[in-house]
Amino acid sequence: MERKEFLALVGTSIAAITIGSCLDACKKNNNNTPTQPTVDFTLDLNSSSNAALNTNGGYLYNSGVIVARTLSGAYIAVSQACTHQGTTVVYQSNNNNFYCSSHGSVFSSSGGVTTGPASSSLKQYTCTLSGTSLHVKG
Ligand code: FES
Structure with a gap:
């Protein structure tokens, strides 16, 4: 060479x-924490790509947001990037919370920190169901 x-x-x-x-x-x-997006989108629950939300305990990701259906059938949504270092969180239906596998942070169903090292909340979004359309905004 x-x-x-x-x-x-x-x-x-x-x-x-x-x-x-x-x-x-x-x-x-x-602050070296991930940004928490402003979103306004609607999910068609009849679409196969959103089928996870037709089962209690299911969840999916859309536009930087994790949208979940609790075991009681309520829809909840928070920003998907852990506020510690940005790892994508998962929904734990049995505990009704969000968990980050990188360093173990846990967030409540409304996004509040219940276990660190994360120190700031996930952004919470409103979910409004109209027929089979789920509107997520915040
Ligand atoms: S990136 Fe989530 S706990 Fe560290």
Whole structure:
């Protein structure tokens, strides 16, 4: 490999690493916590892609939000990115809470922190059911 080719290859690699780091940083706000999106969308519960919400305990992700159906049949939604370092949380129907597997943070069904290391809440969204359409907004 020629010196010129080597330098070009190294330069490309460094650029790729730098761009990747910048993109990752842009996902977070100044407090180094993930941003919590403002959303306004409607899920058609007759659609197969939303079928998880037809079962108590089911959940899905849409537009940065985790939408869940509790064991009692209520719909709840919070931002999906853990406020600690951004890992996607899961819904635990038996405990009716949200859990982050990276470092063990737990959030209540309304997004409040119940177990750290996360120190700030997940954003809560309103869910309004009209027929078979679930409107999520916040
Ligand atoms: S990223 Fe969720 S607890 Fe650390």
